[in-house]
Amino acid sequence: MHSAYTYPRYEFRTPPELAQGPQAHYPVVVVGAGPVGLATAIDLAQQGVSVVLLDEDETVSLGSRGLCYAKRTIEVLDRLGVGDAVVDKGVTWNLGRTFFRDEEVYRFNLLPDADHRRPGMINLQQYYLEQFLVERAQSLAPTLDLRWKTKVVGVHAHDTRVLLEVETPEGAHSLEAQWLVACDGARSSLRRTLGLDVQGRVFQDRFLIADVVMKADFPPERWFWFDPPFHPNQSVLLHREADNVWRIDFQLGWDADPEIEKQPERVIPRIRAMLGPEREFELEWVSVYTFQCRRMQKFRHARVLFAGDAAHQVSPFGARGANSGIQDADNLAWKLRLVLDGVADEALLDTYSDERVFAAEENLRNSTRSTDFITPKSATSRRYRNAVLTLAREHAFARVLANSGRLSVPTFLRESALNTPDEDEFEGRMFPGAPADDAPVEIDGQDGWLLSLLGNRFQVLLFAGDAIDLQDVGLPEAQALQATLDPRWRALGLEAIYVTQGATAVAQPARVAVDHRGVAARRFDAKPGTVVLLRPDQHVCARWRRFDSARLDAALRRACAVR
Amino acid sequence: MSLTVTPNFRDPLAVPLREYEPGDAFYEALIELHEGLSDEESAQVDARLVLLLANHIGDLGVLREAFALARRGVTLDSSRA
Numbered sequence: 001m002h003s004a005y006t007y008p009r010y011e012f013r014t015p016p017e018l019a020q021g022p023q024a025h026y027p028v029v030v031v032g033a034g035p036v037g038l039a040t041a042i043d044l045a046q047q048g049v050s051v052v053l054l055d056e057d058e059t060v061s062l063g064s065r066g067l068c069y070a071k072r073t074i075e076v077l078d079r080l081g082v083g084d085a086v087v088d089k090g091v092t093w094n095l096g097r098t099f100f101r102d103e104e105v106y107r108f109n110l111l112p113d114a115d116h117r118r119p120g121m122i123n124l125q126q127y128y129l130e131q132f133l134v135e136r137a138q139s140l141a142p143t144l145d146l147r148w149k150t151k152v153v154g155v156h157a158h159d160t161r162v163l164l165e166v167e168t169p170e171g172a173h174s175l176e177a178q179w180l181v182a183c184d185g186a187r188s189s190l191r192r193t194l195g196l197d198v199q200g201r202v203f204q205d206r207f208l209i210a211d212v213v214m215k216a217d218f219p220p221e222r223w224f225w226f227d228p229p230f231h232p233n234q235s236v237l238l239h240r241e242a243d244n245v246w247r248i249d250f251q252l253g254w255d256a257d258p259e260i261e262k263q264p265e266r267v268i269p270r271i272r273a274m275l276g277p278e279r280e281f282e283l284e285w286v287s288v289y290t291f292q293c294r295r296m297q298k299f300r301h302a303r304v305l306f307a308g309d310a311a312h313q314v315s316p317f318g319a320r321g322a323n324s325g326i327q328d329a330d331n332l333a334w335k336l337r338l339v340l341d342g343v344a345d346e347a348l349l350d351t352y353s354d355e356r357v358f359a360a361e362e363n364l365r366n367s368t369r370s371t372d373f374i375t376p377k378s379a380t381s382r383r384y385r386n387a388v389l390t391l392a393r394e395h396a397f398a399r400v401l402a403n404s405g406r407l408s409v410p411t412f413l414r415e416s417a418l419n420t421p422d423e424d425e426f427e428g429r430m431f432p433g434a435p436a437d438d439a440p441v442e443i444d445g446q447d448g449w450l451l452s453l454l455g456n457r458f459q460v461l462l463f464a465g466d467a468i469d470l471q472d473v474g475l476p477e478a479q480a481l482q483a484t485l486d487p488r489w490r491a492l493g494l495e496a497i498y499v500t501q502g503a504t505a506v507a508q509p510a511r512v513a514v515d516h517r518g519v520a521a522r523r524f525d526a527k528p529g530t531v532v533l534l535r536p537d538q539h540v541c542a543r544w545r546r547f548d549s550a551r552l553d554a555a556l557r558r559a560c561a562v563r
Numbered sequence: 564m565s566l567t568v569t570p571n572f573r574d575p576l577a578v579p580l581r582e583y584e585p586g587d588a589f590y591e592a593l594i595e596l597h598e599g600l601s602d603e604e605s606a607q608v609d610a611r612l613v614l615l616l617a618n619h620i621g622d623l624g625v626l627r628e629a630f631a632l633a634r635r636g637v638t639l640d641s642s643r644a
Contacts, residue, residue: 369590380594380597380600380605395632396569400570400582401587401590403587429580
């Protein structure tokens with residue numbers, strides 16, 4: 001088959017355990033250098049935590065696999081230093097179109113409002129994402145120690161440490177970690193070795209994925225067909241990828257034989273029926289897959305933390321797999337750092353499990369609903385599905401019911417124990433637990449974005465509006481704010497960011513975002529004097545109409561699970 | 564009063580963040596209602612459901628509109644629906 005991509009080969013290097021003998025133990029070992037393991041290791045390393053990342057392979061993902069990266073994921077990748085690379089190489093799209101037989105019945109736009117830096121979705125082959133993440137990880141050496149061709153063959157989890165046995169091309173050795181993060185995928189051998197269960201539903205259906213190289217001027221949109229003339233009674237999905245590669249996904253049914261269906265002489269006529277006899281194309285990669293919707297009960301087991309597909313698996317409709325895995329990393333890294341730094345105790349890591357189980361439930365619910373709509377399990381279910389689709393042509397209510405995949409959106413952690421419940425009146429959706437919305441702001445005289453200022457530490461947004469003087473709206477200067485805090489939070493490096501409309505005098509040193517058009521204030525429902533506390537993963541955890549250092553102190557305590 | 568054909572599902576237990584959430588929750592419950600039933604049993608449940616909902620709506624003007632729209636779609640698509 002043709003390949004539009006050259007796979008990098010990453011070198012094995014003799015680890016210090018084999019060169020010099022046993023080492024002191026490591027704070028964190030991450031297993032699995034896929035998108036989730038790489039994101040976790042990068043996040044930890046850029047927050048100053050030494051981390052060893054192990055992978056049994058020596059290259060990136062084979063085939064395009066994870067394809068759609070959602071706005072929130074790109075925002076996390078921005079924080080990890082690879083957002084631009086992903087967006088520049090990827091295909092930006094916002095519009096999804098749904099067809100029933102030969103008619104369009106519904107379309108959705110992932111980004112109905114303007115004033116966000118990042119688009120609703122980027123399509124990019126997983127191998128590119130991994131390559132960019134590997135390059136970023138390598139730039140963080142030696143804090144991040146990425147070891148290829150290192151296979152975990154034994155794991156001994158104790159209450160206070162984890163011992164790993166690994167095999168490498170130069171022999172076996174062991175490693176000891178205070179914390180182990182298992183990002184070793186859906187068939188996680190760590191999960192199995194530790195005897196941990198994962199529960200849910202297996203869907204009795206098979207799908208064919210074909211990556212096709214062709215020149216085509218179809219717009220960069222997601223096209224989804226129910227029961228199209230070229231593939232009757234089944235569904236088909238078309239996505240554009242980078243490098244003139246196109247992803248076509250055919251539903252085959254449970255009775256299809258995966259080995260036979262993978263043969264080019266079976267695949268090519270299917271594609272030809274879809275694209276017409278004139279279109280020239282080459283197959284790049286073909287795979288037949290089934291899927292499961294399931295998760296582990298808890299994502300923390302003493303000193304072992306599970307993230308990504310190792311912890312939870314969803315159907316591919318909705319692109320909620322890799323996207324939710326990267327949000328696991330986003331949630332976990334800062335908590336691990338605070339525990340390692342001694343600012344928070346281990347209870348904070350239980351909230352990693354609580355919050356991401358809550359997110360996994362939402363992702364499982366949405367992807368299961370999509371799957372039940374796309375692949376009806378009974379004649380009645382199919383009748384309802386087709387009734388929705390025939391009504392959708394004319395009636396708005398049915399268009400909203402037509403479910404060809406509810407694409408990945410961030411989970412609003414509304415029930416998290418880390419949130420300080422609102423005491424003051426607020427409108428809008430930037431409530432405690434929400435991932436912060438972006439907004440166009442001016443930073444140091446340049447046009448920029450609010451999110452580019454956010455993350456990696458606790459921060460407070462202090463909205464001054466058009467006040468001339470901070471005192472007029474009851475806000476402290478940055479130095480005064482630090483002085484009123486418990487020294488514990490000064491050690492955390494709590495940062496104040498003033499959001500003004502340009503007129504306010506703010507004493508240096510302080511970060512100022514000038515919200516000329518008031519977009520940030522509108523999205524956060526901020527009035528002059530409003531204070532919003534953000535976690536290192538850019539999630540809101542408290543907000544008030546008036547600054548009060550005692551309330552801020554208590555909210556920080558709660559957000560770190562400190563009793 | 565005339566027939567509502569714009570999105571109208573609401574969930575008193577959950578404030579939705581996404582426009583599709585209440586409708587998806589309805590649809591999931593509808594499919595669950597039929598789980599484990601034979602086709603004939605499902606058809607009986609559907610008929611009873613139509614009668615219950617029709618009585619709840621009560622307004623024959625609205626019901627006549629719904630009857631016409633429901634039938635029209637099927638007439639257009641009778642070969643394969």
